[in-house]
Amino acid sequence: MQDPFNRPIRTQPGRVWLVGAGPGAADLITVRGAAVLRDAEIVLHDALVTPDVLELCSQAQLVSVGKRSGQRSTAQTLINQQLIACAFRYDRIVRLKGGDPMLFGRADEELQALESAGIPYEIIPGITTAFAAAAAIRQPLTKRGVARNVAFFTSTTGKGETDQAALPTCDTLVQYMGGQEAIETAKRLLAHGKAAETPVIAIENVSRTDQRVMRMTLIEMSTGIPACDGPVLVMIGEALRPRNLKP
Numbered sequence: 001m002q003d004p005f006n007r008p009i010r011t012q013p014g015r016v017w018l019v020g021a022g023p024g025a026a027d028l029i030t031v032r033g034a035a036v037l038r039d040a041e042i043v044l045h046d047a048l049v050t051p052d053v054l055e056l057c058s059q060a061q062l063v064s065v066g067k068r069s070g071q072r073s074t075a076q077t078l079i080n081q082q083l084i085a086c087a088f089r090y091d092r093i094v095r096l097k098g099g100d101p102m103l104f105g106r107a108d109e110e111l112q113a114l115e116s117a118g119i120p121y122e123i124i125p126g127i128t129t130a131f132a133a134a135a136a137i138r139q140p141l142t143k144r145g146v147a148r149n150v151a152f153f154t155s156t157t158g159k160g161e162t163d164q165a166a167l168p169t170c171d172t173l174v175q176y177m178g179g180q181e182a183i184e185t186a187k188r189l190l191a192h193g194k195a196a197e198t199p200v201i202a203i204e205n206v207s208r209t210d211q212r213v214m215r216m217t218l219i220e221m222s223t224g225i226p227a228c229d230g231p232v233l234v235m236i237g238e239a240l241r242p243r244n245l246k247p
Helices: 031-039 051-057 076-087 107-116 129-137 182-191
Strands: 015-020 042-045 061-064 092-097 121-124 150-154 172-176 199-204 212-217 232-236
Touching: 015 031, 015 076, 015 107, 031 051, 031 092, 031 121, 042 051, 042 076, 051 092, 076 092, 076 107, 107 121, 129 172, 129 199, 129 232, 172 182, 182 232
Parallel strands: 015 092, 015 121, 042 061, 042 092, 150 172
Antiparallel strands: 172 232, 199 212, 199 232
């Protein structure tokens, strides 16, 4: 790949699109998101964006700015700097994020950077992983008489943030990036009175060909979930109990 910044600096910036890549499968990106990718000159993408999605922008220069929990990653401040540098060298710049850019995607920091630099931008939403996971297991996150509300949360913290943020108290809980935090989450929920037999479904690589569904109870999750190489979403609540199918 050529140096993405091997272009003269201009006084007027191009336009930046923050695009949600969806949960992983290329055919789950939005029509608008796919169209913007096809016209992009340069794409700064996260580590969770799959090769199938990146094939939609094969004409563009690709810059990996991946962030993975527990692994070496590009600092957010550097990503912001790269985004601004690209904007003053290219006309059509895409910041491609897994899932939806406005949920656990550090979008606020990138939007502030773009706004401070006077760079025009547009946000294109994506299917967040929780919705793709519910579709994959064919179980709604809400259920009449059982679950009327849902909370999305993550235990991943940044520098200076507390490690013990309050857990939500909704009927259905969905923990993003939950693989490494599963034991601590289960222990805290049990300590706050959540029933030991509460259903839990952990899904690795949601929507991808190597998707793996793991069913367990909350007390079982307190001893850990099976080892996973890919991103894990953890869903907790009575709405996830298997349906009693009629014969």
